[in-house]
Amino acid sequence: MPILNNRLTAEQYEQNFSDIHPPFESREAALVEANRCLFCYDAPCTKRCPTSINIPKFIKQITTDNVKGSAYTIFDANIMGGGCSKVCPVEKLCEGSCVYNLLEEPPIPIAKLQRYSTEKAIAHKWPLFQRKPETGRKVAIVGAGPAGLSCAHVLSREGVDVTIYEKEAKGGGLMTYGIAAYKVTPEFCEDEVNFITSLGGIDIKYGQELGKDVSLADLQANYDAVYLGIGVGVARQLDIPGEDLAGVEDAIRFIYDIREKGYPSIPVGDKVAVIGLGMTAIDAATQAKRLGAKEVTIVYRRTQAEMPSTEVELNLAKLDGCNIIWLASPKEILGENGQVTQLICNVMELGVPDASGRRSPVETGETITLNVDMVIKAAGQVPYEALVSSNQLNHWSGKIAIDSNCATNIPAVFAGGDCVNGGKEVVDAVQAGKDGARAILNFIKSE
């Protein structure tokens, strides 16, 4: 049972990784949907968008062919509105609360309309924003992910000069390195970063890692304020025997490689087990399948009622032919000649509700054995605890602690995004960046 790369033809790869949410084919098609929007007052869709995009307004602008105005409305609230339109789990955000749901009618395809405007803006490089006069203030941001870029954009618009320190060679953070390839392309991510920085006043220094190439103390000394948007990094270990066998992979690493190295060079097994049932697990499972794995099984220790992924995402995996085993918790990985051969799982059942009312899985004593040649771990990610604690930042198991002003315990150091919340969506990180920028602007003014 081999782990192989180059399993498919170039056309097959192309097809398997093409856009799963294709854009509108034409202006007319967009207008039909845009004209369905009721232009709700105090619209529920806007309230459910973490960045509070004025959705009825931007859709109304599409109906009047004011695409530029519509793009401005979106980007003004969410500078990654282009990327978000492709990656947001809209069924639980904006579209999930569209009033059409209450009429048992399909909601307005808000994300698709958002994409209609923003893609044009990015493709035509519309200069939608202008910087205010220079304030002479400088802010350092660590991490060029959604949180860092969003923070940088707001600050630069206000005339603050921003320098971003990014350890990777490209910007975009997990948008560029983590999100499934059938949602966004690397080219789009690059265009998006360029679109954001085209405002001016934002300098990204690549290959600069906090804790290695730069220190927090340096940044504090050289800038008026520092914003940490370093995200979460490493995959959670399972802490079970056999985890070091060849064929056991970390989902983030696996996805990163797909984005970085090209589909044909990524090896997958014939029989793959994916552990966990969050967005990362779904992305890993579906992409393993799309790379040519014969059988992909998702193993989750709770039931569907508790799964972190949405129904829409789960269906994505199901449609790709992935199996799901509920109430199974990995116990041990077995191998031969250093290679994975089997995954043994404890069969679980839901116990009595705990104080929070949640029923935790408990072992039944039975086990099941899966014959596999590859195991992908997607049981959550772990924050950069060592980096955070070595800089004397207060934290909750590595998640940086901030107050209501986005400030950490260290003077003039602010933080937001995944490194604070432990990992949510891109759109939450963008909002965190905006909040951070507002807090920094207040801080600079009051200094």
Next chain:
Amino acid sequence: MADLRANFLGIKSPNPFWLASAPPTDKQYNVLRAFEAGWGGVVWKTLGSQVKNVSSRYSSIDYGGTKMMGFNNIELISDRPLDINLREIAECVRLFPDRAMIVSLMADNTREKWHELIAQVEDTGAHGLELNFGCPHGMTERGMGAAVGQDPEIAKMVVEWVMEKATLPVITKLTPNVHSVVPTGRAAVEGGTNALSLINTIQSVTGVDLDTFVPNPYVAGKSVYGGYCGPAVKPIALKMLTTIAQDPVTAPLPISGIGGVSTWKDAVEFMLLGASNVQVCTAVMKHGFRIVEDMCDGMNNWMDEKGFKTLDDFIGKSVPTITHWEDLDINYHIVANINQDKCIHCGLCYIACEDTSHQSINLTFGNPYNTYSIKEDECVGCNLCKLVCPVDSCITMVEQRKGDEYLNWKEFQRRGLPLNDH
């Protein structure tokens, strides 16, 4: 099965749906297709001295994603040779003897020319004549079309010329480009016309091209006012129709209703307000002749539901309900009510009432759905919220009379009752 057969001035047609005088009735090819599709009759595209058309000729108004809500043209009367038209009319009458064939006319402005044209047309075997006093472009410069329709004296004179000669029933088609259609309508009656039809198109500018800066339709960098028609003009047409149906001089004549008729419902409305049949142009220019199937079918089903056996059972039925403002019952009062089970929390009623009416709707914030309810004491019963609500019968207007008896404005004033008490 209701009986849809129509009898207009003795001219019989299997249903009350005629095609108005326009491009769809311009030649044998179209008219035969229309008859095959089931149209009850046609008014042949206006004949007169031959003219030359320009291009482009049409423009339109799109609204809220719907195309051609309003349509506009700068076309003239028939630009085909008269003898070909006459030959084709005769052929159509021969092939479909059960359908109504009316021929629209606009002769040069002399008694002789009118007489000559009438004689030629009557030879075709057509069933009636329609006088085009409405064409608002091209012809007016020569003292024809709307120039006639806008001057009751001239209109009366031309009708008299026609009546001297015509042996077929004569319908006079009125222009809406006047303060009131009644004076010309009365003049036509005095001139002896047998029936009236209305409306022709309304002078308009549909819009300006934002790239060329030239209004539509575009003719080599210039434009002119065009005639407006289609769904957008229906309310105006209905109003004009009603004034003709209520005027003691014009009311006794049969009226053919025109202007924005697109569905059986529109047709029923025209007929309830006094039209004996309807004519259609823009709707077929948009969808083709096939729409007549649903028009017949829909009217039939409606008549069955209401228990109407023939068209005469409902023609004109709504005319008496249009009265004068002074005669409305001031004691009638309604207030809005929101059905919370149906409400989808879009807030459209709230913002309309809050910004533009009487601040009669409560908003209770929620996440993400707000709750809206009516402040009954503030509600003036204007109906706006109900009109903007996107959900059928979610907002209803509940009757809460101010007093039992009927009280109109004149009586209100006479009694010196207080103003602005609600």
